[in-house]
Amino acid sequence: MLGLFALAALLPATNAVASYGIYVGKNLTADGSVLLGGTGEEVSSHWLEIVPRRDHEQGATIIVGVDDRATYPGELSEIPQVDQTAKFITMEYSDYEGFPPPLTNGGLNEHGVAARDIWSPSRASLAAMTPEPQTGPNYSDLSRIVMERARTAREAVEIIGALMDEYGYSTYGGNSHLFADKDEGWLVINFAGGQGLWIAERLGPDDIRMSYPGYLGEIPVDFQKSDDYMGSDNFISFAVEQGWYDPDSGEPFNVNEIYGNGEGRSEGVRIIEARAQQKAGQGGVTLRDMMDYVRDPLxxxxxxxxxxxxxxxxxxAHPDLRVLWVAPTGSVTAPFVPYWMGGTEVLPEFGKHRYLTKGEATRFVTPDFSIQEASQFAGRLFKRLMYYTCDAPERFLPEVTEALTAFENASIADSGNIEARALALINAGHPAMATGVFNDYSNERSEEALELGEALLGSIEARHRLLEGYREPKDWRTISTRSGANVFCR
Structure with a gap:
């Protein structure tokens, strides 16, 4: 572990509110699964939701876009809703760049499509073309719609492309998505500028890709003739019109250099991706490995x-066995808990609370919400553990990581038996009882996660005060920042 801290000291601090995602193809994993992991990096409160399958009346619509408070101001609009939307598991949050809440970065749906959203800044001259007001779905709208509608990762791209082509796109400066199903993945980049520019690249069974930011290099000029790419009809021609690309030069079309900001991925990302590549050649990447990559303090x-x-x-054997492992806040100091598609319940401690929820500091709690607010908030508990641990990571992080890993390994070991019990009930014609099996185990592990967090926090808080001492803030007026250094365990 000391080697990690020595390495981290050489890496630049990350100040951007960004998000990252990691894809590993099925030929490179230990059990033939496709793995997709990552996080959303937003300031506001986050809470877990299991959204049920829903039927919608004919002519129903949804509101999409951004309002005039966004960095690139826009107008909200309505687009048609489909007749039925799929069940999905997601983390919601309440604030980003003036985008109307609740927001989402994806998750996992009942058809086995997983999604992650990752920042991908467009070149400044392109972003400057963004109309005011802009219209069309934003990144969160697109992620939610994919969760509601897509049956494959390829279809997820087709849905996004069709929506952008017809309704436009509301940007915060450029974004990307990673989509995956059991066979393949797709990287999609949505560019700022209001020109309808988007591009997608297939990630196959032998690919590993870590996005931080979403990044795409050279593509064929005739990409539309390949099954490995999709994109807007004007993707090449617009660059030619702007003088950003000369089709007669014989030079390849480098997406990042032409439409992106020209900067590469961070050194920490390259290190983690290299670790995954190495593990792929040593028996394959496991679920345990993917949790470690998402948790990495780099x-x-x-x-x-x-x-x-x-x-x-x-x-x-059944769609209800699809599972999403979720840590309630930054997983560097928070455990992953399994949630199955067959489940329906989330403990109140993992649901929505006032802490860091946009706009709640100006109001009092309603009687209706008071009992929910009275419950302990998992996000706040594990944030406190993070702040103590990351203040002295060489002393405390190894034991926290060891405890979280052991907790998750127990859940991984249990999961096969849980699924076997639930499947037997489904096959016997008792799906409601199978749902109870999933709910009972997820709730049990969620409660035990809270107990573990409380035990670690109590121990580390006491020892931090004895061994490190209270450190008074230098400036009592400044509590938080968006442009300065953030808290990391490195």
Whole structure:
């Protein structure tokens, strides 16, 4: 572990509110699953939701876009809703760049499509073309719609492309998505500028990709002739019109250099991706490995609002066995808990609370919400553990990591028996009882996660005050920052 801290000292601090995602193809994993992990990096409160399948009346619509408070101001609009939307598991949050809440970065749906959203800044001259007001779905709208509608990762791209082509796109400066199903993944980049520019690249069974930011290099000029790419009809021609690309030069079309900001991925990202590549050649990446990558203190810290890992397994006996592993806040000091598609319940401690929820500091709690607010908030508990641990990571982080890993390993070991019990009930015609099995175990592990967090916090808080001492803030007027250094365990 000391080697990690020595390495981290050489890396630049990460100040951006960003998000990251990691894809590992099925030929490179230990059990043939596709793995998709990552986090959303937003300031506001995060809470877990299991959104049920829903039927919608004919002519129903949804509101999409951004309002005039966004960095690139816009107008909200309505687009048609489909007749039925799929069940999905997601983390919601309440604030980002003036985008109307609640917001989401994806998750996992009942069809086995997983999604992550990752920042991908467009070149400044392109972003400057963004109309005012802008219209069309924003990144969160697109992620939610994919969760509601997509049956494959490829279809997720087709849905996004069709929506952007028809309704436009509301940007915060450029974004990307990672989508995956049990067979493949897709990287999609949505560019700022209001020109409808988007590009997508297929990630196959032998690919590993870590996005931080979403990044795409050279592509064929005739990409539309390939099954490995999709994109807007004007993707090449617009660059030619702007003088950013000369088709007669014989030079390849480098997406990041032409439409992106020209900067590469961080050194920490390259290190983690290299670790995954090495493990792929040594028996394959496991679910345990993916949790470790998402937790790695090189990238995971206070900006990480949560952690997620989707294990997209081959030949599942029933869709209800699909599972999303979720850490309630930055997983560097918070445990992953399994939530199955067959489940329906989230403990109040993992639901919505006032802490860091946009706008709640100006109001009092309503009687209706008071009992929910009275429950302990998992996000706040594990944030406190993070702040103590990351103040002296060489002393405290190894024991926290060891405890969280042991907790998760027990859940991984239990999961096969839980699924076997639930499947037997489903096959016997008792799906409601199977739902009870999933709910009971997820709730039990959630409660035990809270107990573990309280035990670690109590121990480390006491020893921190004895061994490190209270450190008074230098400036009592400044509590938080968006542009300065963030809290990391490195």
């Amino acid at each position: 990238i995971a810290g206070d900006p990480a609002g949560y952690g997620q890992v989707a294990q997209l397994r081959q030949d599942l």
